[in-house]
Amino acid sequence: MAVRRFYLCCLMLGSLGSLCILFTIYWMQYWRGGFAWDSSNLQFNWHPVLMVTGMVVLYGAASLVYRLPQSWVGPKLPWKVLHAALHLMAFVLTVLGLVAVFKFHNQKHINNLYSLHSWLGITTVFLFACQWFLGFAIFLLPWAALWLRNLLKPIHVFFGAFIFSLAIASVVSGINEKLFFSLLRNQDPEKLSDIPKGTQPAVAELGFDVGSLTAEPACLTTPVLHFSEAVGATKSKKNSSKPYSSLPSEAVFANSTGMLVVAFGLLVLYILLASSWKRPEPGVLTDRQPLLRDGE
Numbered sequence: 001m002a003v004r005r006f007y008l009c010c011l012m013l014g015s016l017g018s019l020c021i022l023f024t025i026y027w028m029q030y031w032r033g034g035f036a037w038d039s040s041n042l043q044f045n046w047h048p049v050l051m052v053t054g055m056v057v058l059y060g061a062a063s064l065v066y067r068l069p070q071s072w073v074g075p076k077l078p079w080k081v082l083h084a085a086l087h088l089m090a091f092v093l094t095v096l097g098l099v100a101v102f103k104f105h106n107q108k109h110i111n112n113l114y115s116l117h118s119w120l121g122i123t124t125v126f127l128f129a130c131q132w133f134l135g136f137a138i139f140l141l142p143w144a145a146l147w148l149r150n151l152l153k154p155i156h157v158f159f160g161a162f163i164f165s166l167a168i169a170s171v172v173s174g175i176n177e178k179l180f181f182s183l184l185r186n187q188d189p190e191k192l193s194d195i196p197k198g199t200q201p202a203v204a205e206l207g208f209d210v211g212s213l214t215a216e217p218a219c220l221t222t223p224v225l226h227f228s229e230a231v232g233a234t235k236s237k238k239n240s241s242k243p244y245s246s247l248p249s250e251a252v253f254a255n256s257t258g259m260l261v262v263a264f265g266l267l268v269l270y271i272l273l274a275s276s277w278k279r280p281e282p283g284v285l286t287d288r289q290p291l292l293r294d295g296e
Contacts, residue, residue, distance in 0.1 A: 003069060006277055009267065013064075016264040017057040023257040024052045031250040032182070037100075039107035046100040048174060054093030055124065055167040056261055060268040062086030063160055066279040067271055080140050087132055094125055117173040124166040131159050161272055168265035175258045179251055183244040 028035065028045040035049075036042035062083055065071060071079040105112050113122060138144045138152055242248040271277060 002276060006067070006069070006271075009271055010064075013060070013264065013267050013271070016260060016267065017060065020057055020257065020260050020264055021049070021053050023253070023260060024049050027250070027254055027257060031253075039104055041104070043100050044104040047097045047104075048171075048178065050093045050097030050100065051121070051167075051174070052171055052261065054090040054097065055128070056164075056171055056264065058086055058090035058093065059128075059164055059167060060264065062090060063164060063268060064271055067277045072279050084132070084136055084140055087135075091128060091132055094128065098122075098125065115177060117170060117177045120166060120173060121170040124163060124170050127159065127163050127166070131156070131163060161269060164265065164268065168261060171261050172258050175254050175261075179244055179254050183242075183248065183251060 028049060032045050033042055035045050037046070065079055065083040065086065068079075102112060104110075113119065134152075135156055138149060139156070244251050
């Protein structure tokens with residue numbers, strides 16, 4: 001019965017994870033114009049897809065490898081390799097997501113790492129890199145003494161859950177930031193005329209013609225107009241010129257995507273924290289043996 005409940009949770013997890021990825025792809029394809037790798041806004045669209053796939057779905061799946069009852073018996077090395085490989089795949093996708101957004105920002109002369117979302121995200125990626133390399137060196141390579149592994153294991157587990165939680169926070173804040181800026185151009189232009197000059201690059205990033213809102217010369221309007229041409233196809237009628245506060249269809253869909261990400265994250269953390277689904281320590285398998293027999 002316990003194993004059935006576990007696999008039911010895994011089925012729900014797989015469904016939620018797939019929906020998170022599919023919803024993000026559909027959002028970028030339908031409302032933001034699709035994908036490319038040419039430093040345009042279409043290249044930026046890879047960023048949310050790769051981050052949700054890598055830092056959320058694959059990372060969550062990798063974290064749960066040792067919750068599978070099959071991993072409780074027999075050699076542990078294959079499960080260690082699977083755990084490390086899934087995390088490595090997640091890290092590679094995450095790096096590609098960073099390349100997409102940094103390359104886009106640099107091409108359009110937009111500042112990097114100025115928002116809370118970007119601070120959360122880069123902190124998450126840095127901790128993820130440290131966690132992976134430390135885990136590879138201590139737990140996968142055979143040189144580390146048993147006492148050192150036992151000492152670092154609780155820290156490794158804690159930071160695994162902590163980094164995953166940061167990833168969820170980064171994704172949710174990123175969705176909100178993307179919606180705020182993308183739907184900003186649908187606001188009343190008279191209100192937008194008060195945008196501080198220092199934030200104009202961020203507004204320009206989303207295709208709003210800052211030059212039409214300010215008295216700045218062509219040095220500002222020229223790159224913005226060039227960018228506006230690139231996003232012309234995505235300035236669609238789909239939002240009917242409604243601001244974010246009016247909850248156009250894109251906002252409803254993207255908010256729903258964020259809720260799916262949160263639900264996925266909570267389920268992963270629940271499975272991680274459920275004591276009856278943790279891998280028993282050597283010599284403490286007897287009270288968990290019924291779970292293994294249930295799965296046979």
